Amino acid sequence: MANRSLFRSLMSRFQKTDATNEAGGSAYQLEARHALAQLAATGTFGDVFYTTAEQQLETLQRLAAEVDDEYLAKLALYARERAAMKDMPAALLVILSLRNTELMHRVFDRVVDNGRMLRNVFQMVRSGQFTRADGRRRVGLSSSLQRAFQRWLNEASVAQLLSASIGNDPSLRDILRMARPTPRDNQRRALFGWLAGRDEAKWAPATWADLPVEVRQLEAYRRAETETDQVAALEGLRGVRWDLLVDAARGPLVWRQLARMMGHQALRMNLNTLLRHGVLEDSEMVAYVAERLGSEVEVARAGQFPHQYFAAYRYSEDSLPYAVTAALQRAAELACGNVPAFAGPVVVGLDVSGSMRSAVTGLHNGRVSSAMNCVDAAALFASAVLRRNPDSVVIPFDDSVYSADVDPGDTILSLADQLRNYGGGGTNCALPLEFANSQMADRSFAGVVLVSDNESWIDSATEKSGSTGVLAAWNAFVDRQAKLGNRYGAPKLVNLDLAPYTTVQAPERSDILNVGGFGDSVFETVARFLRGEERCFVSEVEAVKL
Numbered sequence: 001m002a003n004r005s006l007f008r009s010l011m012s013r014f015q016k017t018d019a020t021n022e023a024g025g026s027a028y029q030l031e032a033r034h035a036l037a038q039l040a041a042t043g044t045f046g047d048v049f050y051t052t053a054e055q056q057l058e059t060l061q062r063l064a065a066e067v068d069d070e071y072l073a074k075l076a077l078y079a080r081e082r083a084a085m086k087d088m089p090a091a092l093l094v095i096l097s098l099r100n101t102e103l104m105h106r107v108f109d110r111v112v113d114n115g116r117m118l119r120n121v122f123q124m125v126r127s128g129q130f131t132r133a134d135g136r137r138r139v140g141l142s143s144s145l146q147r148a149f150q151r152w153l154n155e156a157s158v159a160q161l162l163s164a165s166i167g168n169d170p171s172l173r174d175i176l177r178m179a180r181p182t183p184r185d186n187q188r189r190a191l192f193g194w195l196a197g198r199d200e201a202k203w204a205p206a207t208w209a210d211l212p213v214e215v216r217q218l219e220a221y222r223r224a225e226t227e228t229d230q231v232a233a234l235e236g237l238r239g240v241r242w243d244l245l246v247d248a249a250r251g252p253l254v255w256r257q258l259a260r261m262m263g264h265q266a267l268r269m270n271l272n273t274l275l276r277h278g279v280l281e282d283s284e285m286v287a288y289v290a291e292r293l294g295s296e297v298e299v300a301r302a303g304q305f306p307h308q309y310f311a312a313y314r315y316s317e318d319s320l321p322y323a324v325t326a327a328l329q330r331a332a333e334l335a336c337g338n339v340p341a342f343a344g345p346v347v348v349g350l351d352v353s354g355s356m357r358s359a360v361t362g363l364h365n366g367r368v369s370s371a372m373n374c375v376d377a378a379a380l381f382a383s384a385v386l387r388r389n390p391d392s393v394v395i396p397f398d399d400s401v402y403s404a405d406v407d408p409g410d411t412i413l414s415l416a417d418q419l420r421n422y423g424g425g426g427t428n429c430a431l432p433l434e435f436a437n438s439q440m441a442d443r444s445f446a447g448v449v450l451v452s453d454n455e456s457w458i459d460s461a462t463e464k465s466g467s468t469g470v471l472a473a474w475n476a477f478v479d480r481q482a483k484l485g486n487r488y489g490a491p492k493l494v495n496l497d498l499a500p501y502t503t504v505q506a507p508e509r510s511d512i513l514n515v516g517g518f519g520d521s522v523f524e525t526v527a528r529f530l531r532g533e534e535r536c537f538v539s540e541v542e543a544v545k546l
Helices: 005-011 032-042 053-063 069-082 087-098 101-111 115-127 143-155 158-164 172-179 186-195 213-223 227-234 252-261 264-269 273-274 281-293 295-303 306-314 322-338 375-390 412-419 429-441 461-465 469-484 521-530 535-541
Strands: 026-029 346-351 393-397 445-452 492-497 512-516
Touching: 005 026, 005 115, 032 069, 032 087, 032 512, 032 535, 053 087, 087 101, 087 115, 087 143, 101 143, 115 143, 115 158, 115 172, 143 172, 143 346, 158 186, 158 213, 158 492, 172 186, 227 252, 227 273, 227 461, 252 281, 264 273, 264 281, 264 295, 264 306, 273 281, 281 295, 295 322, 306 322, 306 375, 306 412, 322 375, 322 393, 322 412, 346 375, 346 429, 375 393, 375 412, 375 521, 393 429, 429 445, 429 469, 445 469, 492 521, 512 521, 512 535
Parallel strands: 346 393, 346 445, 445 492, 492 512
Antiparallel strands: none
16 A cells, blocks of 8 residues: 555645636635735735736635634734735725624724724725625715714824824815714814814804814914914924925925924935925935934834835935935944844845836826835845845846845845846746755755745746645755755745735745735744744734734
């Protein structure tokens, strides 16, 4: 009789593919909970290289129907709190509101943690894209959702409500008119009336005098006729978000004061805006902005990861003062301290194929919604790993392997800029593994991290074994490392997917992790897995506390 244990083991090592990916290549289909988590951590309802916003929404609703309510609630929290996504957690919350109102109320305030998220949820409800169990479309607030909105509006601080008023379609005025919150006192009654654009006579019994002092000072600022008057009015608006004040700003003097009101993250994100408004023509302000951006204390407090500084550096105007670009480089180096050290050196396979040139957040209404491409995010991840784990190796690939002649001691932003410029061809995700097997067979590694959109379609191994080239090459890598007596233990493979697709190139195993997302939490997830804490992506979601 055949050795069942042996042949069962061989089948596991060369598991046959069961899906075709969006690029037409052989792949493995993720089970529903994992596929939904992948989508929630990467999807932005924008058109990307191989899929559209409409297809993402259809896939999201189909997969959500296959998971239980508790997992759905936890995933909404994971997508917002860990993956720092905006649209996907809002959509998951709306779906949950149609299935389990008790769970929806338990997670509502954590998912809707600011006014932007409140507007996102409202927009999705109003869109009519979500259906109830009876097949009818939801186009307005249910009584349960209305109570959640009313609670948020009544418990939010004045500053939170003012922040929520930034933006249109929908506007906070739209939300107030549909949610119809009952104000708890005359101050909130006047505030709701002012935010909703109602005539003062309709605020009764509240009056203008009942408005919070911040609102009255905001009105005084907006009505000021000169720069000097506006600058004076800003003294009383220190607790108000700067972006609520920009539309009425009358000149560079006012903009300089607004720059001083910005937090570290806002400064990083608005350098081009400050440049346009003449703020950085003043040497004192250049020194101020550079000191804030490059401050070790501020970088640590902000908790930003390197890719956020890379985006500012990569897409800033050429005329940005050198002191400011140097501060961004210093900030990125400091932020590497937020990247964990791995269990040992790793091989980083960096996908630089053509599909990785699409915006990391996709296209919205035909417009690029983010200047940062998938390849930018991937190159920055690889650079951050290399800076923190200098014995690691980065292998750029598309349908060829490129020799990355980079210096780990170079600045992280310079490293990322160099790495992103390779490639542009087709995709063969097996290549970095095959290269490591042939060219680095005498080196021990803690594992391999493939940073890609997983849309590999050039694959010769499928015809031979039925598995993907990635799985075949990974099995060979494991065997070679075992023969070396790997001092880091059994190696691990991490497939980090940056795009909202639901197939992978290697199936889930104790030594293989498939994880999605470009948020900062990914670094720690990868580090834990490489340390031997065998938690799959679904386990990460299930560990969320409701």
